[in-house]
Structure formats: structure tokens, C-alpha cells
Amino acid sequence: MNDLTQQRLDALLQANSMTPDRLDQTTLSQMFLAQMRVALYGGVSSIPVLPTFLKPFGTLHEGTPVAVAEIDDREVRVSLVTFSGGRAEVTDADRFPVPGREYPAPLADLLFAVAELAQPLLDRAKALALCLPFPIDYDWQGDGAIRSFPGTMTVSDFAQKPVLAALREEWKSRNVTPPPMTLVSLPAAVQLAAGALHPGQKRYVSLTWGSVFDLAFTAPGSIVVRQAGTPPALTPFACGFGHAQCVPFGLVDLIQDRDSYAPGQDLLLKMLSTEHLGDVYRLTMIKASERKLLTFGGSRDILSMRRLNLATMTEFLADPQNGGTLAHYFREGEDRIVALAVADAVLDRAARLACAALATVLQFIGAGQDPEAPVCVALHGEAFSCPPLMQAFQTRVQTELAQRGLHLTLWQGENAPAVGAAAAALYAL
Secondary structure, three states: OOHHHHHHHHHHHHHOOOOHHHOOHHHHHHHHHHHHHHHHOOOOOOOOEEEOOOOOOOOOOOOOOEEEEEEOOOEEEEEEEEEEOOEEEEEEEEEEEOOOOOOOEEHHHHHHHHHHHHHHHOOOOOEEEEEEOOOEEEOOOOOEEEOOOOOOOOEEOOOOOEHHHHHHHHHHHOOOOOOOEEEEEHHHHHHHHHHHHOOOOOOEEEEEEOOOEEEEEEEEHHHOOOOOOOOOOEEEEEEOHHHOOOOOOOHHHHHHHHHOOOOOOOHHHHHHOOOOHHHHHHHHHHHHHHOOOOOHHHHHHHHOOOOOOHHHHHHHHHOOOOOHHHHHHOOOHHHHHHHHHHHHHHHHHHHHHHHHHHHHHHHHHOOOOOOOOOEEEEEEOHHHHOHHHHHHHHHHHHHHHHHOOOOEEEEEOOOHHHHHHHHHHHHHO
């Protein structure tokens, strides 16, 4: 790459907040931390910090089956989880496309799907856990209302409606008496799974990164100043970092936000979610074309694309010469060099933002400072199944977080949401 091309590339990345000087970790953490404190004090904040009032630890009753229903923006899934000998066995899995994604649906349709799939398991299950990735306002009694759904879903009739109470009405309509039910937030479920399957660690937090971006940590309920009388016991908190608006936007992010759902909302999510990263790359390459960084053929091909997913981008990174569509588009040597540099910058920015959010939570709870007692960070989501993105994240953990004196270990477990939700249900028995 000649000097002129390198200068143009550097200017492109800087304009899109993809250079270190635009992503200062300390500044980002300070902004995130301020938003978290505002949320706890009851002010207007773009980062919800929501207590779950679940028990962070307890007795895992071995041999006691728990039916777990999981809802996300793609599917409704059910399974039967049983703990034995420090392991979790997940059986009888079933799934169904989630109502509200391909067509508008009321909350009752989602709960109908849950009941339809879970009912065959109730003759064996001693408890039922409902695991949700959506922000939940708990009511101290174990129930809660969904605050919002992601932009990929259109769901109605859910505002201020306790979810478990609505599910009980569904069971009543079927003449079914359900076992004790527990409502579990997805970030909390991932955190509890780490505690159940990887015991012995001093502190646990979770990072869920896919179509959502959330973290969870354990703290006393008394830190919630906005609600007088909040139970002071230790409880997992779910932090919806994907909703954050205090982010270093670049030119392509403005375009991405303008052309996607709910402009001005979920800004951080649109910069790093696995559903948006491919399009962030596509838009950045269009800007590269405008800055004369690509040949005519490369410019023509990238301009012809209307959508680009992360899988296509990953395929290109794995094999730049033969890796699918993008390898064909950027077959010229200079095009390929620019395309690879931009791809690395897009993923590296996402990893930096994720690490800034993680560092904020560790700073908030005062954890990770003792090298003899590192924090266990439970990872879950599609981002950690994408090799180049996982590599970028691990690199930033080993460099930037280590330079800040934060000590942590990374843990990934199979079926973590189901296992953690089952653990929460057993702790409540």
C-alpha cells in the first residue's frame, strides 16, 4: 500500500471512530459509569440497570428436573434441565419460530407458544423457568414486566403487564396447574450458569453479545436509590448496555442509525451487534469507494450490495482469496488490502467498545483488581462463536484491560442460558 492510500485509509478509519484516539477506554468507561449511576438514582439514562431480585447462589437440588423456556428475537425454545454431579443435563429440547418477528403479535401469542412447547414437560418438571433477553422491571415478588422489545420484533399488549401472571392465565385456560415459576433475565442466567458449572471463583459477571449486548453483575439491592424500600440482599443486576447513547459515532454509524429501526435509540447495539456488524463494514467500504480507495470494479461491486451479514464477512477474513462473495469483489490486490484493513478495524472497534463496557462494570463493583482473585467473566452469544471477533475481543482483554490493572478469566459453557435459568429456579425452591 502506497503512502497516499495509507493516508486516505487512516483518514477514513478516523472519520468513523475506528482509531485508538477516538476510542479512549477511560473516557468511554466514565461515560458508561455516569449513565449507570443516573439509572440507579432514577434519572433519565440510556443504560438500564435493573435488579432481578433472584438469589445469586443457593442449593442445586440434584436430580430435580426443571423445565426451561427461552424466548429471544428468533425462537421460543424449551428444554428439561437436571443437575447431577456438578454437571447439567439438557434434554427434551424443542423450538418454534418466535411470534412477533415475521408478523406483529401480542405478548399472549409468545406465552401461548411457551405453554404449547412446555406443557409436555410438566409431568416431570418440579419447577419452570422463563428466560428472557429483554429488559425486565421486576416487582420484588418474583414477577416482572417487559420494558421493551428489540427493533427486530413487533409485539403489542405487554406494557406494565406482569409476565408470569399472564402465563398463569394461559395455564388456567388449559386447565393446567404449573409448578413454581421463576422469571429470569438472560444476562443473569448466564452469570448463574457460570456459578453453577464453574464454582470456586470469588466474583462472577456475564457478558452476552449477539443480537443483544448486555452485562450482569451481583450487588446489594440497596444500591437502587430510585426505589425506596428495595430489598437489600445480594442479587444479580442486568445492564442493557446495547441501549447506550453515549457512544463515539462515526459517519457510517449515522447512516446505519438513520436507515434502521428507531433512529436515535440503541446506538451502541447498532455499532457492535452481530446483526449490524456486517452492514457497518459494508457502509465503511462504500465510504472507502467514495475516497478513491478501491478500483472501479471493487467500487461497483460493493455499491451493488444492499445487505451484508457477519457470516459473509467472516468467510472473507478466513480466506481472502477464495472466501465467497467478498473475495470475488475484492480480487484486486489493492482492494483486498484495503478491505482486510477495514474489516479488522470494524471488528477491533466492536471489541474495544465491548471491553469498555466490561471494564465499567468491573470498576462499578470494585472487582478484578486482585491478581490472586480474578473475576470470572461468563461469555454467551454469537459474537463468541465468530473466530475473528472472538480473537479481537481476547486481544483487547489481554492488552487494554490488563494495562488498566484488571484481572479476569473468560468462561464459556454450553446451554448457559438454560442451565442458569434452571439454577435460578432451583435456588427459589
